[in-house]
Amino acid sequence: MCDCAICHRVEQLQKGANPALIYEFPHSFFIMGDHQYYSGYCLLLYKQHVRELHELNTELQTALHRELMQATSAIVKTFSPWKINHCCLGNTDEHVHWHIIPRYLSDPDYRKHPWLHADEFSAHFIDDARKAEIAALIKVNLPIK
Numbered sequence: 001m002c003d004c005a006i007c008h009r010v011e012q013l014q015k016g017a018n019p020a021l022i023y024e025f026p027h028s029f030f031i032m033g034d035h036q037y038y039s040g041y042c043l044l045l046y047k048q049h050v051r052e053l054h055e056l057n058t059e060l061q062t063a064l065h066r067e068l069m070q071a072t073s074a075i076v077k078t079f080s081p082w083k084i085n086h087c088c089l090g091n092t093d094e095h096v097h098w099h100i101i102p103r104y105l106s107d108p109d110y111r112k113h114p115w116l117h118a119d120e121f122s123a124h125f126i127d128d129a130r131k132a133e134i135a136a137l138i139k140v141n142l143p144i145k
């Protein structure tokens with residue numbers, strides 16, 4: 001039994017209806033972040049348990065990047081941020097995933113890294129109904145043909 005938190009999340013998403021789900025890509029799930037400290041904060045979870053991006057073959061790297069760009073385009077179209085931060089870290093959850101973080105000039109620390117105020121994220125958790133509302137707004141703007 002895998003004890004990876006992201007594998008568990010992927011399993012839940014594969015089981016069906018999930019208010020955080022924006023879109024299921026061939027290789028990843030595009031979901032709402034649990035908090036909205038940054039409006040439009042989302043994640044892209046690779047479906048397979050792979051620890052590092054370089055461990056994917058070139059075709060999968062390219063496909064995942066395409067999905068990341070489609071997800072990002074939808075967030076930008078929905079929220080018009082000043083900038084996007086893409087973070088693929090995996091120090092806590094060693095499973096390839098991306099944090100897609102819109103940044104705004106209204107943030108006094110917009111030049112700093114997005115975890116500067118991580119201790120405040122929990123004050124910005126959103127409930128399932130709100131996740132579903134925002135997910136629907138973003139989904140409309142996905143450039144999927």
Ligand SMILES: [Zn+2]
Pocket residue numbers: 004005006007008048049050094095
């Ligand atoms: Zn995993």
